[in-house]
Amino acid sequence: MVITITLSATLHSPMYFFLRSLSIVDICYTTSTVPKLLLDFLSKVKKISFIGCVAQLYSFISFGGIECILLAVMAGDRYVAICMPLRYTEIMSFKVCKILVTMCWLVGLLNSLAHTVFTFRLPFCKSQSINHFFCDIPPLLALACADTTANEIVVYTAGGSVIVGSFLITLISYICIVKAIIKIKTVSGRYKTFSTCASHLTVVTLYFGTIVFTYIRPTSTYSLDQDRVVPVLYGIIIPMLNPVIYSFRNKEVQGSLKKII
Known part of the structure; x- marks a missing residue:
């Protein structure tokens, strides 16, 4: 997706600029966990250094947060394109797009820094065995032998603000988009307009x-044995499916991909 959008002049628009950014984030997101996971599959002794655990947690939370905010920005882009089509090129200029993507990265990195600092300030004396396939907040808090109330507050405030805030922006954008689509008189017009954001809505x-x-639930409800499955979905499967969902449902991407191949 990154190569296709970069090399194809027909895909040099705000929507594909954000999609290329999302693809880059997905590459970094999966790289923070999958290579170590594959190495552990081949190793008899599955271990990670303390510094490696810090780096993995920081990377994973960073790129997860960046993806959240970027998906909200992409929803805003679809809102402007559908609800304000005549002003789209004026509002979503290349400069604005770069600023928005930069803000996504800054907020994601700072949010992750807060989580990482608060998590690794704790003393870990219960065990050296992490009940997970990577260093994540819930399994690390389970190993702490100190009060984790402050950590939970950080998760609900900083992390919650990123996740819930991004979700609300996305939800409001799509409510406005649906209202605009309903006003279109023809069925074919409604379908064509909705198809431009169907892939994004799926993701x-x-x-x-x-x-x-x-993340946004009480720690008392965590079941580490069961909750190991869910991060596989949002940390590995969904980033892997993103380019498939966007390319298979998009004729412009399909055409550009065929020309490049």
Whole structure:
């Protein structure tokens, strides 16, 4: 997707600029966990250094947060394109797009920094065995032998603000989009307009549904044995499906991909 959008002049628009950014984030997102996971499959002794665990948690939370905010920005882009088509090129200029993507990265990195600092300030004396396939907040808090109330507050405030805030922006954008689509008189016109955001809506539903289930709930409800499955969905499967969902449902991407191949 990154190569196709970069090389194809027909895809040099705000929507594909954000899609290329999403593809880059997905590459980084899966790279933070999958290579180590594959190595553990081949190793008899499955271990990670303390510094490696810090780096993995910071990377995973960073790119997860960036993806949340970027999906909200993409929903806003679809709102402007459908509800304000005559002003679309004026509002979503290339400069604005770069600023929005930069803000996604800054907020995601700072949010992850807060989580990482508060998590690794805790003393871990219960065990050195993490009940997970990577270093994540819930399994690390389970190993702490100190009060984790402050950590839970950070998760609900900082993390919750990123996740819930992004979700609300996305939800409001799609409410406005649906209202605009309903006003279109012809069925073919409605279908054509909705098809431009159907792929994004699919990704948003899958991603936010699984990530909210993992982080925005009381720690007393965590079941580490069962909750190991959910991060596989939002941390590995969904990023892998994103380019498939966007390319298979998009004739412009299909055409550009065929020309490049």
